[in-house]
Amino acid sequence: MAITRRSFMKYCGLAAGxxxxxxxxxxxxxxxxxxxxxxxxxxxxxxxxxxxxxxxxNRISDAGPATxxxxxxxxxxxVYHTTLMTPAGDPAVAELRRVYENGxxxxxxxxxxxxxxxxxxxxxxxxxxxxxxxxxxxxxMTARALATVCVGTCSSFGGIPASGSNPTSVxxxxxxxxxxxxxxxxxxxxxxxxxxxxxxLLTGTPVDLDSDGRPTALYGTNLAGAVAPATLHDKCPRxxxxxxxxPTAATSFDNCNGRCLLxxxxxxxxxxxxxxxxxxxxxxxxxxxxxxRWRNWCVGANAPCQGCVEKTFPGPQSFFEFxxx
Amino acid sequence: MPVIxxxxxxxxxxxxxxxxxxxxxxxxxxxxxxNVQTVGTLFRGFEKxxxxxxxxxxxxxxxxxxxxxxxxxxxxxALALDAQAGVNPPTAxxxxxxxxxxxxxxxSHILHFYLLSLPDFIQGPGMPPWxxxxxxxxxxxxxxxxxxLAHYLEAIVLRRRCHxxxxxxxxxxxxxxxxxxxxxxxxxxxxxxAAFQAGLSEILAFIADRYIPDAExxxxxxxxxxxxxxxxxNLLAYGAFELDNAGxxxxxxxxxxxxxxGSVQPMAATAITENVTHAWYxxxxxxxxxxxxxxxxxxxxxxxxxxxxxxRYSGAPYEVGPLARMWVAGDYRNGVxxxxxxxxxxYEALKIARAMQSWAAExxxxxxxxxTWAAPANATTQGLTEAPRGALGxxxxxxxxxxxxxxxxxxxxxxxxxxxxAEQLGPxxxxxxxxxxxxxxxxxxxxxxxxxxxxxxxCATHVMKARRRAV
Numbered sequence: 021m022a023i024t025r026r027s028f029m030k031y032c033g034l035a036a037g038x039x040x041x042x043x044x045x046x047x048x049x050x051x052x053x054x055x056x057x058x059x060x061x062x063x064x065x066x067x068x069x070x071x072x073x074x075x076x077x078n079r080i081s082d083a084g085p086a087t088x089x090x091x092x093x094x095x096x097x098x099v100y101h102t103t104l105m106t107p108a109g110d111p112a113v114a115e116l117r118r119v120y121e122n123g124x125x126x127x128x129x130x131x132x133x134x135x136x137x138x139x140x141x142x143x144x145x146x147x148x149x150x151x152x153x154x155x156x157x158x159x160x161m162t163a164r165a166l167a168t169v170c171v172g173t174c175s176s177f178g179g180i181p182a183s184g185s186n187p188t189s190v191x192x193x194x195x196x197x198x199x200x201x202x203x204x205x206x207x208x209x210x211x212x213x214x215x216x217x218x219x220x221l222l223t224g225t226p227v228d229l230d231s232d233g234r235p236t237a238l239y240g241t242n243l244a245g246a247v248a249p250a251t252l253h254d255k256c257p258r259x260x261x262x263x264x265x266x267p268t269a270a271t272s273f274d275n276c277n278g279r280c281l282l283x284x285x286x287x288x289x290x291x292x293x294x295x296x297x298x299x300x301x302x303x304x305x306x307x308x309x310x311x312x313r314w315r316n317w318c319v320g321a322n323a324p325c326q327g328c329v330e331k332t333f334p335g336p337q338s339f340f341e342f343x344x345x
Numbered sequence: 346m347p348v349i350x351x352x353x354x355x356x357x358x359x360x361x362x363x364x365x366x367x368x369x370x371x372x373x374x375x376x377x378x379x380n381v382q383t384v385g386t387l388f389r390g391f392e393k394x395x396x397x398x399x400x401x402x403x404x405x406x407x408x409x410x411x412x413x414x415x416x417x418x419x420x421x422x423a424l425a426l427d428a429q430a431g432v433n434p435p436t437a438x439x440x441x442x443x444x445x446x447x448x449x450x451x452x453s454h455i456l457h458f459y460l461l462s463l464p465d466f467i468q469g470p471g472m473p474p475w476x477x478x479x480x481x482x483x484x485x486x487x488x489x490x491x492x493x494l495a496h497y498l499e500a501i502v503l504r505r506r507c508h509x510x511x512x513x514x515x516x517x518x519x520x521x522x523x524x525x526x527x528x529x530x531x532x533x534x535x536x537x538x539a540a541f542q543a544g545l546s547e548i549l550a551f552i553a554d555r556y557i558p559d560a561e562x563x564x565x566x567x568x569x570x571x572x573x574x575x576x577x578x579n580l581l582a583y584g585a586f587e588l589d590n591a592g593x594x595x596x597x598x599x600x601x602x603x604x605x606x607g608s609v610q611p612m613a614a615t616a617i618t619e620n621v622t623h624a625w626y627x628x629x630x631x632x633x634x635x636x637x638x639x640x641x642x643x644x645x646x647x648x649x650x651x652x653x654x655x656x657r658y659s660g661a662p663y664e665v666g667p668l669a670r671m672w673v674a675g676d677y678r679n680g681v682x683x684x685x686x687x688x689x690x691x692y693e694a695l696k697i698a699r700a701m702q703s704w705a706a707e708x709x710x711x712x713x714x715x716x717t718w719a720a721p722a723n724a725t726t727q728g729l730t731e732a733p734r735g736a737l738g739x740x741x742x743x744x745x746x747x748x749x750x751x752x753x754x755x756x757x758x759x760x761x762x763x764x765x766x767a768e769q770l771g772p773x774x775x776x777x778x779x780x781x782x783x784x785x786x787x788x789x790x791x792x793x794x795x796x797x798x799x800x801x802x803x804c805a806t807h808v809m810k811a812r813r814r815a816v
Contacts, residue, residue, distance in 0.1 A: 067389050070360045071412025071519040077456075078505050078518075102357045106464040106478040108792060109353035134389070141389075143362060146354035180409045184397065187390030208412060208519055273525060273715045277532045300512035302544070314509055314540055321516030322530040323523045326405060334406065338399035340525075 059166055060125045061218070062116065063101040066142050066154035067181045067190050068131025072172040073103045075208035078300060079215060099125075113147045120161055126221050127165035128214075129201075132174040132181045132190035133158050141188040158193055167221050168193065168201045171214055176203035176233065177331045184336075194233060203233040207328035210298060213238050232331050239292050239329065252325055253288035255296055256280070276322045285340040286319065287327030295329070348379065349785040356795055358461040360413045361802030363761070365795065367777070369785045378791070381770075381777045383761045384651050392640060395751040400426065400720055400743045404524045407739065407753070411801055412519045413456070416449040416511070417732035418753075419524035420585075421739040424592075424728030426526025429743055430718035433590040438528025438714035440704050441514045443586050444541065445521060445529075446730075447701045448511030451548055452504045452518075453733035453799075454667070454694040458556060459500035462687065462796045465789055466563060467493045479787040484566045493562075496555050503551045510544035513537045528715035535710040542705050549698040552691075560691035564684045574683040574794040576776035577662055578605030580669035581612060581759070583738060585731035586700065596700050597731060600673040601658065605681045609673050612658075614727060614738065617754070619654040622766035626654065631766070635740040635752040636725060655762035655771060656754050664772040665735025665759045666798060667693040683797040690799075720746035732756050734799040760798045773798055 065073070098104070100116045107115065119125050131154070134141045139155030146152070162168050173179035175193050182190035194201045202221075204213050217235065220227050228236045240249035253259055258280040260266045270276035271283055282289070297315035318325055324340070327333050337343065354364035368380035391410050395403065403422040408415035420442060427433060434442065467485050469478060485493065508518040514531040515521035523530045564571070579602065586596035600609040618632040625646050630639035643649075655662070663669075664681075668689040671677035676696060677689045720743065728739040735756025742750040762771035770778065773795065782788050 065362075069409050069412040069415070071409065071415065074412045074456075074519050077501065078508050102355050102362075103360065104460065105357050106469050108355065108357040111479075112355065112357060143354070143364070146352055146364065149352060151354070180406060181389045181391075181394070183406075184394035187393040190389075207409065272717065273527070273530055274713065274717050276530065277711075299517035300509045302506070302509045302540075314513060316509075316512040316515075316517055318516040318522045321512075321514060321523045322532065323516045323521075326522055328520075334402075336398075338402055339405055340399065340401045 059222070060097045060099045060119050061128060062099060062119060062125050062161065062165075063128040063130065064144060064154070064157055064161070065102060066129065066131030066144070066158070066175065067134050067188065068172070068174055070103055070130075071208040072130045072206075072214075073101070076171075076211045076214055079211040110147060113145045116145070117147065120164060123164045124166055125164075126218065127161050127168045128171055128218075129158065129168060129175040129193050130171045132178050133193060133196045134181070134188035134190050135196070136187070136189040155196065159197060162193065162197050162199050162201075168199065169214070169217050169221070170194075170201045170203045170205075170233075172209045173205045173207045173328055173330075173333055176201070176205040177333070179207060180334055183334050201233055202227060202229065202235065204238070205232075205234060205329045205331075205333075206293070206295075207326075207333065210295070212298065234329075238294060241294065249292050251289050252291045252293060252295060252319070253282075253286075256288055256319060258319065259288075270322075273322070278322075281319060281322065281324040283342055284324050285338065285343060286324035287330070287343045287345075288319065288325045290332075290343065290345045291325055291327050291330055293329045295325070351785055351788070353788065353791065356792070356800075358464065358792075358796065359800045359802060360411065361800075363795075363800055363802045365777075365791065367782075367788070367791060369782050369788075372779075376782055376785070378777050378780045378782060381774050382650055382763070383771060383773050383777075384653075384763075392751045392753060395748050398748050400429065400741070400746055400748055401526060403739070403741065403748065403751070404526075405520075405522060408520045410753070410755075411732075413453055413801055414449065414732040414734065414737075415519045416446050416515070416521055416524070417730060417737050418739075419521060420446050420730045421728035421737050421753075422741075423524045423526055424730060425726045425739050425741050426728075428726035428728070429721055429724040429741075430526055431721070432527050432716040432718045433592070434528035435713045435716055436590055437533055437708055437712035438716070439587055439590050440708055441529045441531055441533060441714055442524065443704055444701055445511045445515040445518075445523070447586065447697050447704075448507045448515075449518065450697050450733045451552070451694055452507035452511070454690050455500050455504040455507065455551075455556060457733075457796075457799050458560065458687070458691065459497045459504075461799070462793075463493060463497060463563075465793045465796055466567060469494075479789050481784060481787045481789040489562065489566075493559065496559055499551065499555060503548055506544050506548055510541045510548070513541050525715070527718045530715070532711055532714050533708045538705060538708050538710060542702070545698065545701055545705065549695075549702065552694050552698055557691050557695060560688050564688055567684065570683040570793065571680060571685065572682060573780055573790070574686075574776040574797055575605075575681050576664055576772050578681045579603055579658075579661055579663040579772070580605070580672050580681070581658060581663035581665050581736055582670045582673045583612065583614075583729040583731060583736040584673075585670075586697070596697070597670045597674050599729075601663065602669070602672050603661075609675075614729060616659045617656060617738075618660070619656050619754070620765035621654050623649055623763040624651050624654050625649045632657075635738065635754055636727065638740070638752040640752075651763040653758055653762055655765045656759050657765060657769075660765075660767070662762065662765070662769050662772050662775070663759060664776075664798070665756045666690075667733070667735075669735065670731060671696075683793055686797040722746070732801075734801055735759060755801070757801045761800055761802070773800070 139153035142154040270279035302314040404419040407418040584599035627641040
């Protein structure tokens, strides 16, 4: 396991575009990572499905340190993540408490915060037999964190566990605490966006946020000459305003291949994200044949966008009817 | 010597929130577990939040029950929708469902062996998140240690590759949006079939050349674990991976094995009930089949210690998972234990990957993947399939195209159920009883038994309320 901070830097150099780093940013990152006192990262899961953690594991680069493990070992001092860590029970929680008492950590939160029954429907952990609810953990740990990153739509806005009758009164983190968070929404969150956010924090780079607490660099990019951030529909190759050669819009799933999916429920016109072609990418040499360059996204597989990065997700309306917004 | 009482909370390297309470005492000169309770600590109420939604949304919403087996939930929900509509997907739709679902099985099995289970046996790197680990009972020499760690890193790339090929027809993973009643939205373009096959070959080679030899290496180093964690030996499978469009034949069939012996018995979903005697639900709705199940909370309740209901088959507890599937299919019948579960899971990955190769070769480029349907006004249907960690069922009643009622029994509910009214332990509880514990402060044996059933508490829907720290 000869993985070093230097090899992580090499990776960041190779992936600077994906990370949104220019040479100044790279220099800052190098400086931050050279500091042995670089902040620890604590990752807590609440009313979650672990999907954002699984998505993080899909972090890719085929050059240099390739995987999330290398990001973790080379760049981030991840002291607590229940899906990945070896320790269990009291020793794990004692370490968590130690880092908390010291302060100066980056807090990553996955999952909504249930508030029904005093938070009792989600127990985060126990220490010496005493249970801590996720609600208590979020209140406490956000107070001393250098910054809080909400990974996924549940911790950002409540998401699916807060939908319908909201049986356990789930809320998003900032709604609970009133404290600012950096929201990397998505169901799941895209791993590149999550790493981007953590890198900004480690380099001390200010992050400009939209009104929903999301980085504008990820969720609010204007197309050239446009006055408002582009929606997915504004960029969609199936939109005939974008691509005059696109076929006519689909009216049924038995004839939807390559066609605009608005009438089948696509929420693209209200969604601001950079989802187009950025999911489960197989990084490959650009000279590889097209079959070796995989860039997936929901619409690319003829599935209507469900708007999972938006505060309105999932909402009461069916995913398969024209979206009224 | 006094009985040692301990809790492990959180149990880590699982999906979701699990707490285990154990009592350890010396019996016949061997320190071992003499009492145990397994407890999930998260309740989100998916069954309730689905009520009133458009029936077609079920695959999308239920996927979010679990980030590790979302495709299995999408599959179960889509099968229930197929039944509601009275349609079967066309051949290419059936195959694409199986390919995306199969890719997620391979992802989950590789993730489980290397990332979740292996750290119980080998020493990880001396840094977080692998520290502070327990240093008990490590039997791997430095050569084997280096090999395991190198393969751990390869496994991360290969499990990622599983999601990449799955997303070719699944759009994105986890949480594919392409599974719909009547088939899938994706179509099998020729270049995507080729890409899928190329990636699958890479994954198949990893399973054959790394995963299986590593599982066998572990089995020979820890061969005492063929005698630990047996449990009841009752095995149950619903079956999965339809081989014809009507689903009459499957790669894994349905069936039951009683006490690890005898011929495979038939499985009928009507014999499944959920017992709530030791769960915080009203006994007025005890022992109901999920098709007519009710979820009526009652807390406090004397004798209850969990929000997990206890599924039973004709009143008996059953273990579900790769070992159950492989036993029922006749592919693995060595025994029931920690190490048999680990080996059966590895050989199942190989079997599925090889089947996926032949399914991909059957695809006709650009063939239709969807059968048109309209929601019937009222229907009560079920969708039975398998998740990587065992039998998964969705039962639903639709009224006027909307979800009237939804009941889900996940594999982890089967495996990690509490006691029932006959005081029968849940399957994992039973498997933990009698497990030797050399050092109660480092109960690594407990983690090995727990991890062998690959718990996914995100799928189990209920929670225990116990002592809470004062704010």
